[in-house]
Amino acid sequence: MPIRIPEQLPAQDVLLGENIFTMDSNRAATQDIRPMEMGILNLMPNKIETEVQLLRLLSNTPLQVNVDLIRIDKLAPKHTPQSHMDAFYHDFSSVAEKKYDGLIITGAPLGHIDYEDVKYWDTMTTILEWAQRHVNSTMYLCWAAHAAMYHFYGVQRHLREQKISGVFEHKVLDPHNEILRGFDPQFYAPHSRFGHINSAVYNQVSGLQVVAESEQAGAYVVVSDDKRMVFITGHPEYDAETLNEEYHRDLEAGVEPAIPVNYYPDNNPNEAPLVRWRSHGNLLFNNWLNYYVYQTTPYDLSLLAEKAQPKR
Template sequence: MPIKIPATLPAYDVLTREGVMVLDEELAARQDIRPLRIALLNLMPKKIQTENQFARLIGATPLQIELSLLRMSDHKTRNTAAAHMASFYRPFEDVGDEKFDGLIITGAPIEHLAFEDVDYWDELTRVMDWTQTNVHSTFGVCWGGMAMINHFYGVKKHMLDHKAFGCFRHRNLAPSSPYLRGFSDECVMPVSRWTEIRQAEVDAVPTLRTLLGSAEVGPCLIEDPAHRALYVFNHFEYDSDTLKQEYDRDVADGTPINVPGNYYPGDNPAQQPLNRWRSHAHLLYGNWINEIYQTTPFDMSLIGKD
């Protein structure tokens, strides 16, 4: 089954060219099934790139997905055209009475700020509390995951003395988890962050379970059954050249940056980077969508009631 998105959204043509099944609203209306309603709260500056990345992953399952794009109500983006935002995004304040089967909260390039200093932090805390009554399963990604684990448990993010940047090996710590169905014992994942969550502080919360972790960059994927949530601090959703774009940007700006480790062949930026995480990315997000499908109520009014 395809992902349901507007035919005018840039991701529609991108995914169609890649062979991902997409469906516009007219065709979706002819199918007598309930699609899963998945929302993307997009906090990244490059909105269209992020839309493509997540739509690609959640649109690769055998289920019909209806993707809704959300933004913070008062925060104005400076990197995406206003016409695009007006055409495809709704502010959170407009969906407060709606129910969703799933919600993805993306990362944001604001790691250097304390959570309470982020200009939309108060509204984001309302979003996170709202997930407990209006969303069946929430996926917090990178800074979004750090924000959720901090909000619900007080687990802190800690600044690193150098950027964790590159592709790092992660161990499968919970092979029986339905979210890791089909995973190898190890997988490689892109990492790009100046902060970390520490395993000892996660372990101090009995309800949290670490599913993927790295000896080099710490815990990566954490399950939070009490809040029907997953937190991932690294970037399975990245395109093959996303780390290259970040590296080239910093080099061009004169920003000190190390070559992303284990990314370019021979760690040589002149070489074409190889994607070694795509299959596990599809497994993780496909497993998440499948778990939602298996457990979400058919009657959406019942979401958050249990």
């Protein structure tokens, strides 16, 4: 079954151009099934690019998925037209009474800002707590993963002097965990962050387990025993050029970034990037939707139980 996205959303044309089947609300209404309800809290400045990346991964499943794009505040983002936000995004207050099978909270370019100094931190914590009551399984990406660890468990990230940037080899630590079903023992995934939490710190938290990690980039996939929290410290959704664009953006800003690891052939930024994470990125999202969302969510979402509060 396809993903249902709002009519005229720019991502629709991109996905159709990639031969990815989407449908609008009118066609979805003719199908006599209970679709999965998915929310995306998009914290990235380039909303449209992130929408395409995430919707592409969510579409790779036989399940029908309804998507609500959610904004955290009304401030106009730097790289997205206000008209786009007004047309396609829901204010959190308008969906606060709704329950979701799944929620994705994206990363954000806030690597050097203390959590309490983030302008929307109060709203962020409200949404984190709300998800415990209204969402069956939440996936936290990159900055959001560290922010959730801090809020729920009091775990503070360590800020590295050199940004972790590149495509790193990872190993599967728990091949029997369903979120890694079908994974090769070693696989690649992109990272782009300053924040870091050691795998041992995650594993010391009751109810959490690191199931995939990299020797260079550290913990990558961390899951809760009840499947209702998934922390992804990298960016499986990234397009081929995303790290390249970030690298040249930092160059132009005079940051003098390191060349992303294992990304350009022969480490030469003049060469086209080597893409080798797409299959496992798709598999990760497909496994999450199937085993952590679809197989565990109640048919009647009103019966969704509140998650037990994490213990610090």
